Amino acid sequence: MTLAEFQDLIKKTYHRRDKKRGLDKNFIWFTEEVGELAEGVRKRSKKEITEEAADVLAWLSTICSLSGVDLQKAALAKYGKGCPRCSAIPCACP
């Protein structure tokens, strides 16, 4: 699945209520998932990291959609040619 397809899937699934909720409240939801990911990381729980990483990505997609940002284009623009600083793969920054 492409990043664009995932962003579109989340938009199709949640856009109506996300739009109604507004960008700020969606950001709070996003950070709630970041906190749950933190718990998974702290506990070294692969199961929790798997579930919460999916949630973080879903809310990140929502923030992008509500802001008119294409997450795939953003990711490719910044990392598509390797490290944004040294332009190398692997990164050769000091």
Added chain:
Amino acid sequence: MTLAEFQDLIKKTYHRRDKKRGLDKNFIWFTEEVGELAEGVRKRSKKEITEEAADVLAWLSTICSLSGVDLQKAALAKYGKGCPRCSAIPCACP
């Protein structure tokens, strides 16, 4: 670009130093980017949201890679069939 390809790209670009840094420090870096995304959201800056969303995704990919998690599989498992709670697209939860 698929989610799996993006995770692999980030791994190829940064894995050596990410592994050396360790999961906890990588999580701190991730949250730093979350904070920068917060600033973009607060300012309603599409440019900043675009750049910081890419960074958040990159660090999320790193956390997944260091935890043995396939982000694409995780995202599909949770959202591939619509809302995880009501299984509908669009979500029909009350």
